[in-house]
Amino acid sequence: MDSYISFKDRFFVGQSVKDIIKGYFTEYETPKLVVIHNAKYAILLRIIQIIILAYSVIYLLIYEKGYQKLSTTVASSVTLKVKGIGYAYTSENKMIIIDGADYIIPPSENNAIFIMTNFIQTDQIRSTCVENIKLKEARCKHDKDCFNKPFTPNMNGRWTGRCLLSPEANIVNGTTDNTKTPTGLCEYAGWCPSEDDLSWTMLVREVLNFTIFIKNFIEFPIFHVKHKNMVDNLKQCIFHPKTNKDCPIFTIDHIINEAEKNITERDLMLRSGGVIRVKLDWDCNLDRDLKLCKPKYSFARLDVPFNENPFSIGFNFRYATYWKQNQKDFRTLTKAFGLRLIITISGKAGKFDFITLTLNIGSLVGIFGLATFLCDIILLHLSKKASIYRDRVFEIVHLRTRARSAIALPRTFVQNYDAEDANSESHSETELSYKTPETTPVPPGKTVTIGPVSFINPIPSLC
Numbered sequence: 035m036d037s038y039i040s041f042k043d044r045f046f047v048g049q050s051v052k053d054i055i056k057g058y059f060t061e062y063e064t065p066k067l068v069v070i071h072n073a074k075y076a077i078l079l080r081i082i083q084i085i086i087l088a089y090s091v092i093y094l095l096i097y098e099k100g101y102q103k104l105s106t107t108v109a110s111s112v113t114l115k116v117k118g119i120g121y122a123y124t125s126e127n128k129m130i131i132i133d134g135a136d137y138i139i140p141p142s143e144n145n146a147i148f149i150m151t152n153f154i155q156t157d158q159i160r161s162t163c164v165e166n167i168k169l170k171e172a173r174c175k176h177d178k179d180c181f182n183k184p185f186t187p188n189m190n191g192r193w194t195g196r197c198l199l200s201p202e203a204n205i206v207n208g209t210t211d212n213t214k215t216p217t218g219l220c221e222y223a224g225w226c227p228s229e230d231d232l233s234w235t236m237l238v239r240e241v242l243n244f245t246i247f248i249k250n251f252i253e254f255p256i257f258h259v260k261h262k263n264m265v266d267n268l269k270q271c272i273f274h275p276k277t278n279k280d281c282p283i284f285t286i287d288h289i290i291n292e293a294e295k296n297i298t299e300r301d302l303m304l305r306s307g308g309v310i311r312v313k314l315d316w317d318c319n320l321d322r323d324l325k326l327c328k329p330k331y332s333f334a335r336l337d338v339p340f341n342e343n344p345f346s347i348g349f350n351f352r353y354a355t356y357w358k359q360n361q362k363d364f365r366t367l368t369k370a371f372g373l374r375l376i377i378t379i380s381g382k383a384g385k386f387d388f389i390t391l392t393l394n395i396g397s398l399v400g401i402f403g404l405a406t407f408l409c410d411i412i413l414l415h416l417s418k419k420a421s422i423y424r425d426r427v428f429e430i431v432h433l434r435t436r437a438r439s440a441i442a443l444p445r446t447f448v449q450n451y452d453a454e455d456a457n458s459e460s461h462s463e464t465e466l467s468y469k470t471p472e473t474t475p476v477p478p479g480k481t482v483t484i485g486p487v488s489f490i491n492p493i494p495s496l497c
């Protein structure tokens with residue numbers, strides 16, 4: 035019995051494979067079109083088609099430059115140079131002049147620059163001295179208070195274990211408190227005296243008038259195009275958003291105003307430092323003259339505003355310069371506050387490309403088919419006589435009684451049939467009409483013969 039079934043199965047499988055192969059070489063499928071004679075739906079279809087056509091051609095092809103090959107890969111180099119003379123007053127009210135070599139630290143950086151706008155300088159020598167009064171852990175009454183103390187991040191040297199009585203340590207709210215046992219401060223060995231950042235800070239004046247030259251070279255490697263942000267006949271200039279847009283030299287005032295609109299915040303940025311992002315955005319149409327391709331400059335503040343009371347405000351760092359005198363080591367410790375400008379370059383370029391154009395036109399033709407799809411949905415599901423249209427569009431094929439049920443209705447029948455409203459619409463061939471593919475739900479792999487026509491496995495329909 036089993037062997038009989040397996041033989042039968044094998045026979046049918048073999049037969050099916052044979053049918054498929056035979057069908058593959060003797061016939062092919064082509065979609066059948068149904069002409070819908072109905073002015074209302076035909077007009078709706080044409081309107082949708084016109085909208086799609088206008089959107090595709092005007093927006094996608096022309097406005098979005100669908101005919102161009104795009105590249106966002108850009109190789110770039112930036113050099114920055116700041117010029118301007120500033121000045122500051124020392125604690126002795128002496129004016130000192132500060133130039134570019136003083137306030138640009140370090141002299142050169144990659145895609146960034148630091149401009150010192152405020153600083154604290156402390157001349158120091160290697161020695162032993164009293165700890166900074168700001169350090170609570172350094173307060174002591176006896177030497178043992180300073181011995182074997184754990185490390186604290188703000189200590190200025192290695193503690194020697196001695197407690198130095200210090201009148202400063204008894205000052206509370208600006209007055210000396212003589213009621214309590216006099217307290218002292220621990221002694222440390224290291225660079226003395228310690229820096230006092232509550233003391234005199236030297237604000238660099240005239241910073242807002244400093245100018246920064248942003249020199250940018252770019253390349254779009256895909257198109258082998260090189261370009262720069264300087265026009266050929268560039269003369270000494272200062273950037274102005276309306277009158278001098280091509281000038282790559284900006285005042286610090288312009289940059290800080292663009293990056294921060296609040297005047298108090300701007301003032302604090304000059305005192306405590308800040309970080310500003312400078313963005314050069316290139317958008318080049320390589321089908322036009324390369325000279326027309328210019329970057330857009332934008333400035334934004336990156337550090338947290340002071341009014342949000344962040345854990346760490348502004349931007350600062352310390353550095354030291356060393357010298358020797360009478361065989362003794364000296365250094366000047368500088369705590370520098372200032373503006374750090376970070377430059378970012380982004381860009382895209384487009385150039386006419388036949389392959390891109392062909393591919394985009396292909397996609398647009400695909401989108402065009404959306405009009406018929408939308409009309410079909412309305413006609414077959416939302417219209418009053420949807421069931422009548424559905425009967426005409428979808429053929430139901432009964433395989434077992436194929437002679438009776440597998441009917442492909444003749445075209446004359448379709449033409450004579452009043453689909454929507456026999457009184458209001460005629461069926462002449464000149465009437466507005468559109469075509470929709472007709473589909474027949476037949477189980478996959480089955481061959482259906484209707485009169486002289488055979489077909490295999492049609493694509494499943496909307497039904």
Ligand SMILES: Nc1ncnc2c1ncn2[C@@H]1O[C@H](COP(=O)(O)OP(=O)(O)OP(=O)(O)O)[C@@H](O)[C@H]1O
Pocket residue numbers: 115116117245246247283
């Ligand atoms: N920050 C700036 N503000 C105004 N002009 C600047 C600035 N940086 C450079 N320049 C001017 O732009 C021109 C080109 O500068 P570049 O640095 O390429 O040449 P340079 O001869 O090395 O400049 P310089 O010796 O004056 O620093 C020079 O005339 C220079 O003075």
